[in-house]
Amino acid sequence: MLLKASQITKRYGGVTALDHVDFDMEKGEIHGLAGVNGCGKSTLMKIIAGAEHQTSGKIYIDDEEKPPYSPAQAMKYGIGIIYQDLSLFPNLSVFENIYLSRVLASGSKTVRSAQYRAGVEEIIKELGIELDLDATLDELPIAKQQLVAIIRALFNKTRLIILDEPTTALTTQEIEHLFGILKTLKAKGVSFVFITHKLTELKEVCDRVTVFKDGHLIGTYKNDETLTIGAIEKAMLGKELTYKHYDSNSNPDKVLLEVSHLSKKNNFKDISLTLHEGEVLGIAGQLGSGRTELAKALFGAEPADSGTIKVDGKEVDCSSIHSSVESGFAYVPEDRLALGLVLAQSIRRNATICSLKRLSGLFGVLNLKLYKELALRLLDELKVKYGLVSQPISSLSGGNQQKVVIAKWLAINPRILILDSPTVGIDVGAKSGIYDTVHEKAKEGMGFVFISDELPELLSNCDRIAVMSHGRITAVCNTSDLTEEKLQQIIAQ
Amino acid sequence: MLLKFVKSREFFLFMFIVVFSLAITVVNPNFLTVENFADLLKSFTVLGIFSLGVLIVLLSGGFDLSFTAIAQVAQYVVVYFFVEYEVDNVFFAIIATMVIGALLGLVNGVIIYYYHITAIIVTIATNSIYIGFLYVITEGELLYDIPESFSFLSDTKIFPMVNASGAEVGICVGTAFWFLLCILVHLFIKHTVLGRSIVAIGGNQLSASRVGFNICRTTLFIYTFVGAMAGFASLIQCAVFQSVVPNSMVGHEMEVIAAVVLGGASVTGGRGTVLGTFLGVLLFAVLSNGLTLMKISPFFYQIFTGIVILLSVSVNALQDLHRKHSQVRVQVKED
Numbered sequence: 001m002l003l004k005a006s007q008i009t010k011r012y013g014g015v016t017a018l019d020h021v022d023f024d025m026e027k028g029e030i031h032g033l034a035g036v037n038g039c040g041k042s043t044l045m046k047i048i049a050g051a052e053h054q055t056s057g058k059i060y061i062d063d064e065e066k067p068p069y070s071p072a073q074a075m076k077y078g079i080g081i082i083y084q085d086l087s088l089f090p091n092l093s094v095f096e097n098i099y100l101s102r103v104l105a106s107g108s109k110t111v112r113s114a115q116y117r118a119g120v121e122e123i124i125k126e127l128g129i130e131l132d133l134d135a136t137l138d139e140l141p142i143a144k145q146q147l148v149a150i151i152r153a154l155f156n157k158t159r160l161i162i163l164d165e166p167t168t169a170l171t172t173q174e175i176e177h178l179f180g181i182l183k184t185l186k187a188k189g190v191s192f193v194f195i196t197h198k199l200t201e202l203k204e205v206c207d208r209v210t211v212f213k214d215g216h217l218i219g220t221y222k223n224d225e226t227l228t229i230g231a232i233e234k235a236m237l238g239k240e241l242t243y244k245h246y247d248s249n250s251n252p253d254k255v256l257l258e259v260s261h262l263s264k265k266n267n268f269k270d271i272s273l274t275l276h277e278g279e280v281l282g283i284a285g286q287l288g289s290g291r292t293e294l295a296k297a298l299f300g301a302e303p304a305d306s307g308t309i310k311v312d313g314k315e316v317d318c319s320s321i322h323s324s325v326e327s328g329f330a331y332v333p334e335d336r337l338a339l340g341l342v343l344a345q346s347i348r349r350n351a352t353i354c355s356l357k358r359l360s361g362l363f364g365v366l367n368l369k370l371y372k373e374l375a376l377r378l379l380d381e382l383k384v385k386y387g388l389v390s391q392p393i394s395s396l397s398g399g400n401q402q403k404v405v406i407a408k409w410l411a412i413n414p415r416i417l418i419l420d421s422p423t424v425g426i427d428v429g430a431k432s433g434i435y436d437t438v439h440e441k442a443k444e445g446m447g448f449v450f451i452s453d454e455l456p457e458l459l460s461n462c463d464r465i466a467v468m469s470h471g472r473i474t475a476v477c478n479t480s481d482l483t484e485e486k487l488q489q490i491i492a493q
Numbered sequence: 494m495l496l497k498f499v500k501s502r503e504f505f506l507f508m509f510i511v512v513f514s515l516a517i518t519v520v521n522p523n524f525l526t527v528e529n530f531a532d533l534l535k536s537f538t539v540l541g542i543f544s545l546g547v548l549i550v551l552l553s554g555g556f557d558l559s560f561t562a563i564a565q566v567a568q569y570v571v572v573y574f575f576v577e578y579e580v581d582n583v584f585f586a587i588i589a590t591m592v593i594g595a596l597l598g599l600v601n602g603v604i605i606y607y608y609h610i611t612a613i614i615v616t617i618a619t620n621s622i623y624i625g626f627l628y629v630i631t632e633g634e635l636l637y638d639i640p641e642s643f644s645f646l647s648d649t650k651i652f653p654m655v656n657a658s659g660a661e662v663g664i665c666v667g668t669a670f671w672f673l674l675c676i677l678v679h680l681f682i683k684h685t686v687l688g689r690s691i692v693a694i695g696g697n698q699l700s701a702s703r704v705g706f707n708i709c710r711t712t713l714f715i716y717t718f719v720g721a722m723a724g725f726a727s728l729i730q731c732a733v734f735q736s737v738v739p740n741s742m743v744g745h746e747m748e749v750i751a752a753v754v755l756g757g758a759s760v761t762g763g764r765g766t767v768l769g770t771f772l773g774v775l776l777f778a779v780l781s782n783g784l785t786l787m788k789i790s791p792f793f794y795q796i797f798t799g800i801v802i803l804l805s806v807s808v809n810a811l812q813d814l815h816r817k818h819s820q821v822r823v824q825v826k827e828d
């Protein structure tokens with residue numbers, strides 16, 4: 001066996017991130033790892049890669065027990081990890097990114113790069129891809145950068161490559177391409193751990209799937225016909241996710257938002273759509289279809305080049321976040337950790353961060369009483385589960401963090417709330433909590449733009465669904481006319 | 494390849510220097526003489542050597558505002574004791590100033606690395622502390638009695654030529670050292686693991702530590718290196734001016750940083766070249782000399798320094814923005 005982790009426990013202070021979990025890897029295997037955010041996937045992988053050390057438990061490599069080791073030692077064992085941020089150097093050439101760690105490991109004091117060229121080119125040829133070795137890394141799109149990280153690992157003679165959520169920033173084609181490469185390498189005996197939130201991806205490439213929940217191992221399953229997505233989901237969440245039916249609150253007589261001919265070079269083109277009061281408008285489409293880019297343009301984060309946006313019939317300015325918020329927009333981003341939260345700050349501060357202006361009186365002095373009350377009311381309204389409001393937001397589970405992001409925007413009563421993949425990687429309770437909140441607010445007349453990859457989620461929550469492809473809207477359908485298969489077909493067209 | 498070079502900062506600076514030099518020559522033909530150029534290079538050698546240290550810190554994503562203070566201290570201590578004990582050896586002096594500079598720089602590095610304080614804050618503080626101690630101990634007294642051997646750096650020419658009036662002209666030894674250091678630093682950055690680790694840390698420190706670069710050793714090296722360069726520059730400065738004035742260099746940090754940033758180094762780290770830095774310094778030299786020869790008030794030079802910093806930083810920012818903007822995020826289907 002390539003690797004076996006036995007009865008691994010990891011504690012951070014009082015938090016038990018992993019509790020006696022087992023995990024193993026065969027040679028030439030793609031092993032999927034699933035579980036909601038915070039269940040301990042990354043922690044176990046860091047331990048295997050030597051970046052963290054277990055509190056207790058044993059790791060065997062090639063059937064030999066190894067004492068806790070460093071990342072450099074892990075590299076010598078042939079274990080490499082590719083973090084979500086890829087850990088590359090944007091300012092160096094592609095070639096140097098690939099060979100640099102090898103130079104370090106060799107202990108040499110000088111760099112003679114010519115000797116590495118042939119080896120790197122050989123790997124690139126074997127993978128059957130095109131890559132300009134002399135380009136500066138940050139000139140490449142993310143998908144190519146990811147390949148650079150994989151090539152770097154291969155160049156270091158890595159036998160086990162851990163990919164921590166590698167597909168989140170890739171388009172559908174890029175994901176297919178990545179899978180092709182994983183399969184090629186697997187045939188050559190390279191093993192992969194593959195972490196993802198998209199269960200269809202697990203079904204597609206993995207030989208086995210392991211599921212964690214709250215730091216516990218739920219099970220390791222062989223990926224055959226008997227393993228269904230529903231079963232994985234149930235293992236992850238502890239109970240089956242059922243989608244409620246919600247009554248529509250849409251008021252067809254009142255147009256809340258009207259977007260006409262909105263375009264942005266290299267992002268989207270000629271987008272026209274309407275949103276009624278109390279309506280939940282879904283946006284479906286593959287990654288890279290321009291959904292997130294459209295959301296960011298409405299929110300003023302990356303404004304459009306041309307076109308008009310009207311709220312309540314009046315043309316509004318969305319050229320900056322400030323003016324978009326003034327116009328009534330709010331946005332819950334896809335990447336809540338990086339964009340939605342100030343992780344080191346307290347729960348209370350995160351929840352009230354958008355309302356500070358309203359809470360302050362003369363000379364901008366904060367009214368502490370109002371501030372504390374508002375925080376409690378918001379957290380209560382969204383049923384956030386927390387210990388103390390003064391604890392850092394990072395102490396909350398992923399689902400509760402997401403609720404705080406939503407709460408902070410609801411606090412300023414936006415007219416239109418844009419939700420970009422709001423339920424990725426969160427537990428089932430938090431998911432239905434978020435759905436309930438959406439419909440409560442819709443009843444009060446708030447409009448929602450709901451971007452998601454989960455079709456059942458769109459079908460259960462939205463009044464209408466717009467489908468985007470290649471930067472354009474290709475269809476807008478009433479949800480009542482749709483089934484999951486039909487929607488799938490429209491998206492794939 | 495050629496296109497890349499033509500679009501580079503180095504090419505732009507080079508062309509600018511050529512055009513500007515020609516323009517000055519038209520107004521004042523004295524500009525384009527060996528004599529004037531050698532003098533010009535001599536008076537900018539100190540800035541040039543400082544700039545090599547600054548380039549290394551900026552490359553690593555760090556910052557240093559204390560190097561002039563370090564230079565003042567190293568200079569004063571060495572001249573004072575060499576005169577006191579009648580040691581008249583320029584090579585000992587070079588080593589001594591560099592060692593003192595390196596030690597003071599190391600103090601910066603230690604504070605920055607072990608206490609995780611922003612480099613800019615640390616070096617503003619140590620600048621005040623170093624220079625404060627110098628003033629307190631010396632009571633601001635000037636030293637005019639410079640060991641004779643020091644003039645080797647400022648007066649000895651390496652390829653002496655004789656001009657029309659019979660005087661020796663040419664590049665002085667100090668300037669030659671500057672050129673030599675440029676080449677050495679260039680090779681160091683490009684071809685040593687330590688040099689690459691500086692550039693890598695400037696690109697992404699977390700990635701660098703994950704790949705296994707020794708961040709501690711590199712950080713300490715960087716600030717030690719700036720200190721050593723400052724020490725060396727200070728010796729040339731006192732040889733050129735034949736005096737030690739405790740506040741002659743401090744306050745000129747921005748000029749050095751401006752030259753390096755003008756040369757294309759990014760203040761956020763990871764980008765910059767020795768050639769660019771050299772040309773940045775050269776452009777400063779040509780401009781200041783040009784202003785003098787064209788009888789324009791030297792105070793404009795200060796205004797110019799500020800504008801250069803602003804412009805260079807904005808150009809870098811605009812380039813980043815442009816890069817971000819022109820990236821294809823979605824393959825939009827055209828009609």
Ligand SMILES: Nc1ncnc2c1ncn2[C@@H]1O[C@H](COP(=O)(O)OP(=O)(O)O)[C@@H](O)[C@H]1O
Nearest residue numbers: 012015017036037038039040041042043044394
């Ligand atoms: N450095 C740390 N200090 C304290 N707690 C941590 C640290 N890293 C992770 N945790 C906690 O460990 C748990 C598992 O985290 P992680 O392995 O990152 O989850 P996953 O990758 O499955 O989303 C979480 O509850 C998280 O808050």
Ligand SMILES: [Mg+2]
Nearest residue numbers: 038041042164
């Ligand atoms: Mg994780």
